[in-house]
Amino acid sequence: MVPHTRLVQILDRLHLLGEVQERRMFGGYGLYCEGFFFALINREGELYLKVDDSNRALYEDAGSHKFHPDPEDKGMDYWLIPEAVFANPVALADWAARSLRIARFKKEATGSALAKMRGLGAKSAAWLMAAGITTAEQLQQAGPVASYRAVQALGYQAGLNLLWAIEGALTGQAWKRLPAARKEELIRELESA
Numbered sequence: 001m002v003p004h005t006r007l008v009q010i011l012d013r014l015h016l017l018g019e020v021q022e023r024r025m026f027g028g029y030g031l032y033c034e035g036f037f038f039a040l041i042n043r044e045g046e047l048y049l050k051v052d053d054s055n056r057a058l059y060e061d062a063g064s065h066k067f068h069p070d071p072e073d074k075g076m077d078y079w080l081i082p083e084a085v086f087a088n089p090v091a092l093a094d095w096a097a098r099s100l101r102i103a104r105f106k107k108e109a110t111g112s113a114l115a116k117m118r119g120l121g122a123k124s125a126a127w128l129m130a131a132g133i134t135t136a137e138q139l140q141q142a143g144p145v146a147s148y149r150a151v152q153a154l155g156y157q158a159g160l161n162l163l164w165a166i167e168g169a170l171t172g173q174a175w176k177r178l179p180a181a182r183k184e185e186l187i188r189e190l191e192s193a
Contacts (some may be wrong), residue, residue: 001043007022010045020033038099039096048079049096053156054155055095055099062082062084118174119164119169127151130154131153133150149190161175
């Protein structure tokens with residue numbers, strides 16, 4: 001069980017993020033800000049923040065690792081905060097703000113209009129929303145290639161299937177049924193810009 005003093009220390013360190021609330025979870029705590037679950041504290045009192053493709057390299061480069069509530073599972077997308085980052089309140093606030101953004105977009109994307117477009121799911125919608133594309137109109141205005149590039153610029157590991165899915169969503173087609181000629185045209189556009 002996490003000592004109360006450690007919980008208070010972590011909550012105090014996260015004060016730059018805003019009001020953070022804790023809820024018991026996995027023998028530790030889940031941490032919420034603005035209603036979004038963005039971090040957890042394990043039984044040993046270690047702080048883990050939410051991670052996705054946009055910030056995973058930071059954790060990997062720092063030698064961090066995923067949270068595993070059970071040694072047999074594949075882990076959750078929460079990674080141990082490096083001690084050097086934890087010791088620096090400004091750096092911690094930055095890393096925690098990224099995790100909060102990830103949690104917010106993931107939750108908001110689930111029921112979004114983008115996620116309901118043909119061929120786009122919650123993950124693709126979350127990526128697009130993180131890139132500033134939050135409506136079908138914005139997606140149409142940006143177009144498939146610019147939208148795809150905006151997602152890639154954030155560090156997400158988006159393959160060409162996302163490009164096809166965006167085109168399919170904009171044209172009302174299943175991405176798997178896009179004509180080969182249109183896919184080639186999109187690739188040429190992608191390579192030329």
